[in-house]
Amino acid sequence: MTNASRIPQTHRLILVRHAHSSVDPARPAREWGLADDGRAAARRLASLAVFDHAAGFYAGPEPKMLATLAPVAAEHGQQVQPEPGFAETHSEGWLGGEQFLSTVHRFFETPDQPPAPDWETAAAAAARFAAAVERLRARHAPVVHPGHALPATFAIASGGRMLTAYLSHLLGYSAERALEAWHRLKMPDIAVVELAATAPPRVVILFGTLAV
Amino acid sequence: MAGRAQAFSDPTVIALASERFVPVAENCSPLQSQRDAKGEFFRLVAEQGHYAGHTYPTGTRQGYYTFTADGKVLAAMNSRDPQRMIDLMQTALRRWHTLVDLAVATNGHAGNGAASRADAVPDYVPARPSLYPEGGFVLQLAARDLPREVDTRKDDWRRHAWNLDYAWFTRDEARSLVPEILTPGNRKQAPREIVRRLARFHLRDFVRGEPSVWPEEAIRHGELIAEIVEVSGDRVRLALRGAILLQREAHWVRPEDGEERRSDTGFDATLVGAATWDAARRAFTSFDLLAAGPRCGANQYNNRSDDLGPAPMGIAFTLAGHEPRDRTPPHTIYHRDYFVA
């Protein structure tokens, strides 16, 4: 018999960094779709059972994020729901090579300051993402079976800076650790994070572990 | 134990598991917390599966998992239903081919999980070294309820339950069972260590589950005597006879509701059997021992709450074979007292 008062109020987020995008310097990055190898990788993601217990599939509104999670959602008879809170951190203009890298370094080193004109700060982005996560946590309750219960689980596709900024905010990463985590991200990539009512947040599966 | 007969008796399940997968069986209880690479790998697999994040009422991760060699789970579940098992395997194979075919098409090689280099799986230092007694004396155990005059058991799996286990003894311990002078009529009392191991670790009521070991003080009486009945060259035939009485009050807390439970438990076992000792090889070539008698009571993991008894139970001890499965460790092998004198 299930005792409702003893069921842990736990959520699991499957965080997905989008697959390889088709780079077009003439257009803003937020409009890019997936490259051919990115589309193939997105289809490979649909073979992973880690998504089998996801109750919902959410992504930032950028085409590359929606397209990364679309085959996974289809495998489970669902559609990806766009969520502006999961968009990549806002940036403006095309910064190539070294200039882009140095801007990202400033993004993590000084999270309360814009790293370049009209860029979103890491702190603001993390707060935006966390607020969207909290809205989804309110929507998804733990799954109760006769005699046992499982955490509520949902998948979120976003961008590399955004996901790293969120994890840094959630887990208290130093700037160095955040930068290292960002550099190590693959395309696509997956992490699983657990948010419990009675315990600190924790990473269950690290980015880089389930690369496809 | 019911799952063994139910899920793995279906010919399609047997064929798929044998031919399309690398089948492996493990006790997940230690792996769920074991601090080494194997434990970490199991947890990576389990946290993608059907019990990912499961903490209520227990943190069990038992079930059936299909995955790539590098730990990407393809499908997982915890159901003994043969059709669901077939569905699980077919889903896994479909996903496996998607992963491999798309990787080959994109990268020109299968990549993760299907690499061709066997050394892609590194060596590791096990947190728990194997205690298998190489060259020693390994017995397979089977336990089953014996017929009753009045049978109040439900006519379901409980009436047909049986279970397996293994018992490990060293080569020296095997010799210690045999009289020093190999002459018919000579007798030898089994050393206390052997009787203690049989009693505490192997005369458990494991017909329906996995009871914990008997504490030392539960042993009220224990003896096992080997008598030489025939000597023919190096072949020494022995008759085995003994009795072991175990009694204790079991206490536990039900994880579902935190309720405290207690039960008077016991096993009054008569031991009878026969063995053949090869004096040249200094090893048993046959060993057949039956421990039978009335058992009573329930404990946390023996599933006897509806069958307190007393009712008869038998445990058969037989020399184990040489298949990989015959190296399966005793259920209680990592108890600190198992090999302790």
Add this chain to the structure above:
Amino acid sequence: MIEAPDLGSTTLNSADVREWLAYVRPKPDEVKWQSIPWQSDLWEARRLAIRQGKPIFLWAMNGHPLGCT
């Protein structure tokens, strides 16, 4: 039909013990699962999976699936 032995005393003797051992031991129908070539070590199964180009099927239980569970 095998009759129950007199288990309240020590009349269980060598003559009928063979019959009772056969009664307690698993029957062929109960051990069909043993026809599957189970590996007993997850780490070794990973190596074998790479060599054979196959996925792994893991049967995990609290208690060893091939022993007491």
